[in-house]
Amino acid sequence: MAKTITCIYEDEYQLYSLIDMHELKEYPSLLVQVFSGMADRDSLLKLQNIIKKMVPLATVIGCSASGEIFEGNITENKTIISFTVFDKTEVKSTLLHQESFKDSFDMGKRLAQQIVDFDTKVLIIFPAGDKVDSQSLLEGIIEGNPQLTVSGGIAGNTGLSPEPYSIAGEELTSQGVVGVALQSKQLFAQVQSHIIWQEIGKVFTVTKSNGDIIYSLDKKKPLQILKHYLGEGFIKDISNSRFEFPFTISHKDGKVSLFIIDILKNGAIRVSRNVSEGDKLTFSYPNIEATIDQTLQGFRQIAKKPVETIFVYNSLSRKRFARDFSEKELMMLQSIAPANGFFTNGEVLAGNEGTAQHGGLSLTYLSLSEQSLEKRENRGGLSFKYSMPEQLKTLASLTRLMDSSQEDFQQLHENLTISEQYHQSLFNNHTDIVYSTDLQGYFTNVNPAFDDMFGYRHDEITGASSFKIVLSEDIPRVRMHFFRAIKGKEQYYNATLISKSGEMNLFQLKNIPITVNGECVGIYVIGKNMTEQKKIEEKITELANFDHDTGLPNRMRFTEQLEQMLQRAKKKKRILAVLSIDIDRFKLINDSLGHFAGDMILKEIAFRIEKVLPSGSYIGRFGGDKFTVILTKEAQVDEVMKAAKSILLEISKPVHHESQEFFVTASIGVSFYPEDGTDEHELLKNADIATNRSKDKGGNQITFFSTEMNEQALNRLELESYLRKALQKNEFYLMFQPLIDLESGKIFGSEALIRWNHPKLGLVSPADFIPLAEETGIIQEIGRWVLRTACMQNKKWQELGNNQLAVAVNVSAYQFQQPGFMNDVKQALSESKLDPQYLTLELTESTMLTNIDYSIPIMRALQKLGVKVSIDDFGTGYSSLSYLKDLPINTLKIDRSFINNLRVDTYDIAIVKAIITMGHGLEVKVVAEGVETKEQIELLKELNCHYAQGFYIHKPLKITEFEKGLKEKAEIK
Missing domain, CATH: 3.20.20.450 (EAL domain)
Structure with missing residues (x-):
């Protein structure tokens, strides 16, 4: 059986009488807990010595308190001493100083190694001092002991001492932790904590942090955030108010509370657990009605179990926030079993699921029993109800108002988030480049397609002039469209944009005004890369107008050019000559060497013809082995004959292919404007007729067109029709x-x-x-x-x-x-x-x-x-x-x-x-x-x-x- 006797300490005689009356000195397994709201360091040490002399076999632990709990009642500036006698449980304690360890996590691991073993059912700890990270301490304890039940609280300040203290045996520490392990297979233990936090307001992003220190939220100092949302009073009374409006943060075990431990001089804050950049934080507040319902339900459940004593480690903030309910809930606990403890500067607990929690504003209590389930006490008739006073009802109404407002805010936020997601999806997933600028043309945002195309980092391009990526000669035109868009009219145009590496691409751009409340505040620019399409168009034009093998203009392109040259010749009354060049017996080369070799030789011939043409000439290929030339300057008969002979001479030079030498000749026919024709079709036809006459003569000839040839050609055409x-x-x-x-x-x-x-x-x-x-x-x-x-x-x-x-x-x-x-x-x-x-x-x-x-x-x-x-x-x-x-x-x-x-x-x-x-x-x-x-x-x-x-x-x-x-x-x- 676990039996607890408690007193409010007055003097040594009173304490000795209590010990003697209950024969506490005789018990080999005795846990003494001291919670003092008035003692200084020396007084605590003196009290420890007194207790040690009176009960030398007892294990003594305790700490300074910001309020005491005596048999379900709240006391102030008193010293409470409770004696818990165990029949089947061994008690083992230790005290560690923070300075002896690299961090609180390491100190927690060492504490567990010293006093926790296989039979340990409960570990009670009292951390003291601002250098102790209670969250890390807890995580260090349960790292190797995930099934361990942990309870306790952080030592508080007293009116007589600015420093908190934790005691164990005849020692104390102002920066460290004391712990006591309860070891027994027959011990029933359960730790509970009752508080329901409600998130409120916007979500903040941790933009700079290191361990448990947050340097910036949404790129602002945390102090600015606290002043804006909670006011100067919260900041000035941070030692007491820090547990009243904590942050909520997502954790692997769900959402947990993140308490503000301290505000640093540089505007940063130290919090109750480590955070990482990118973590999302939201302010939270206690939901009074829900917390009351949860607490009463917890009492009903614990009343059904074999509880013999209750250690209460309640929140100082809970007492300040809702004192009436704190008094009533402690009395309810006392009706179940003796309830003693103190008001902490933060509760620490871990259940049997391996989760560690540094709490605030919660009622935390550890229920213990050494009796079996069959022998549990019948507590029939207990009633757990609570009627809120007017003041608390007002706070509850305010809570409901905040809750409803938060729901409205959340709905609005969700609507805005969905709208923003739609916008971001369109913006970020657009395969074309999209960017926005302010009214001066400076980048305000760019999408991923822009980053990929131009090679700039997002922070590198934001704030820079959007005209820096525009080709210099296009800037005046781009500026014109930019200012027209500012006036409210969409703009469509093409411009060449330059990437960071210097690569240039042609874009089809669209400028869209960004209008807020009827006023233009910036410009959206959407750009489609037209470079490949432009190349394709140019390639199509090339294929449609130029010969694939030689690159020379084809029949269509050549005929168009001849038409234009004829128009100029008519205006200037100049002579123009058309030469039709046909390679003699070229079929023999194709048949003997193959068409690939034939094409290579034709490329060489085309190059040779171009090389000897006079200025002002224009050459094309009409397919196969036929070329056509226009001579516009010095187109007299003698000059044309000279040019034609140069062509024949150049063609007749040996052609080499795969170490073989070939000799090629050509037949040339010539027609003149205006003597032999006045349009392009007539001139080309008559030049062809003259070429055929050259071929009939055996090739390697130059023939000028005559009317007789035309008649023969017509006769031949007629004969072919009859044939x-x-x-x-x-x-x-x-x-x-x-x-x-x-x-x-x-x-x-x-x-x-x-x-x-x-x-x-x-x-x-x-x-x-x-x-x-x-x-x-x-x-x-x-x-x-x-x-x-x-x-x-x-x-x-x-x-x-x-x-x-x-x-x-x-x-x-x-x-x-x-x-x-x-x-x-x-x-x-x-x-x-x-x-x-x-x-x-x-x-x-x-x-x-x-x-x-x-x-x-x-x-x-x-x-x-x-x-x-x-x-x-x-x-x-x-x-x-x-x-x-x-x-x-x-x-x-x-x-x-x-x-x-x-x-x-x-x-x-x-x-x-x-x-x-x-x-x-x-x-x-x-x-x-x-x-x-x-x-x-x-x-x-x-x-x-x-x-x-x-x-x-x-x-x-x-x-x-x-x-x-x-x-x-x-x-x-």
Whole structure:
């Protein structure tokens, strides 16, 4: 059983009588607590010695007090001594001086190490002195003892001594702590504290701190904050008022109270626990009604438990704030069990959940019992009620008013916070730059996108002139829009802004006035980075107007420029020349080297042309291998000829690509304004016509336009139009020229020759329409028709009894190079049912050798199919013997130019003989075409030529005529 006997100390005799009457001297486990509101240092030491002599086995602790609690009653300027006898509990105490430790946390750890062990149920502590951080002290104690119950209070000042004291045994300290540990497995202990704080007012942010000292709140000295919100009276009486309006701070265990311990000379404040920069603080005040309800509920709960004694460590501020309730609640506690203690300058407690709290304005009490739950005392009939006096009712009404006002304020704050969050979300999350300025143009705020773009720190740019980031030449225009915006009108404009690193970007800016109560107080600026978009626009313009490979103006851009130059020439009555430049046979380079190499060579040619052009010239590329030039100065015929010759000379210089040397020539056509045309389209057309004439002459030529050329061009255009429809209108037909075997003199086959009979033009020479068909691509369709028609006709003749009759068909270079050529041959044979061995395809040397890697596989595929392959016009092309030996051919056809002049004792007979001999050596048949005399026939027989054709044998025949000849079985003798 824990039994407490208490007295108000009068003298030694009275104390001795009390001890003797209750036989306290005999108890081995006795805790003596001394709380004095009148003793000075010497008086306390003297009293300690008296008690020690009277009860030498007792553990004595205590402190100076700002009011005493004796059996549930409040006393003032008295000395209270309580004796608590324990049957099953061991008592152990210690006293520590702050100066012996680096800080209060360390002192708390040492205190726990000295007197706390596994069986310790309760630790009672009395800190003393302003150098002791009670919060840190508590945290040090429970660091290794999270389940420990701690209770106690901070020593107060007395009327006789300016310094507070805590005592233990025969020692005392004015800067330290005393502690007593109650150790027992049978001890029931519970610490409770009753106070409900209500937050009020705005939230402050700690902007500078160190440990438990706050140097600034919202960048202001804390002293300024306290004066503004709590007044001078609170500050002057800080030693007593500091617990009445503490701060509330968020902590890992929830929101806790933060008491002001001291105000420093520099305007900083020392508080009851460590804080960090960025912590949020709010003033709080006691909620009277809620605290009363909580206290009464706590009494009802504790009354149900086996309580034998109650140690009360009440708040001095609670006594000052609500003395009537303090008196009544102490009496209620006394009705439960003997309640003794003192009024503290701050309560300290820790429950069994590992939380430490330095309190204020709270009723804190420690209830103890050594009896079991089964033996607890029946306290039926106890009533815990309280009727507030008028004064306290007024305070409670004021509390409700403050609470309601705080709710209204909180609602308004939440609305403002939401509005601010909307604003900040728009401001901070905007992907474009956003900044605000004052009326002088100085930055007041910038968003994160601005920081990222310009590289300035927020504090570095705030307060600086917004014009510092503007390109100097744009500043006057930006200022103009700025002042217009101040007058209330939104502004839209573009300007170049410069980052801290010097990088420049084009922005599309919008200025929006910031208006408060109808008055402009600043400017918002929203900026969209247009740099990439500008680059894209420029790139699109470049792609639309300039050639990708050479960078020269394209046809559209060149034509626009020519139109502008013509307008100037008309006004100034000047001559202007247009040069059309076409690279000769450039397709050979593309086909042999590939288009990439061709593009590289064209870049080089473009550079060369530009290099030699006279001033005032303008050059463009019209695609492919065609360039066009405008000459505006000295555009007389002789000067233009001089410029054109310089271009040809420069182009003709060797071109090097991958260690190979190439020679390139060009054809140039020239038209003049106003002689050859008065608008850009006419001049370009006539220059093209002149270029084509240069190419017809063999290239590497300069041709000036004439009206005759235009007429020829029109005729050519008309012929092309007719040619495209000739196949559909069945205007083509075939003629067949017999082929004879010179050894037997018999017809063994024919060569199919196409003819065109136009209803308006009449018979059109193949020499006129075949090159045009190749140039336009129509030749593929015509060639397919010739091949199919010739095969079908030859098959008909075979079915008439000419079983061994063969037919030869000419294949154009364009047709041969098409991917579907082999399919065309197979389809013609399939449709006609002609045996492939009776079909010979005649190819020119240039056709085969243009792309030798492509040609040889196709020729081999034809031979594998059974079709014979012949080289037509042999001797007029490359005549490369190194290639000839590798070509898969069946026949060599000697060009008619060698046969026409075939006479005895001429150079031609030597050439023909060499070709025939070579044919025999290569095991291929030799055909002589263009035979016109008997002498030529005889010479060819002597030279062992295999076959012949020509007018001497027979001119090309229509189908009916050829059939008649077949019936007569004509022979050449």
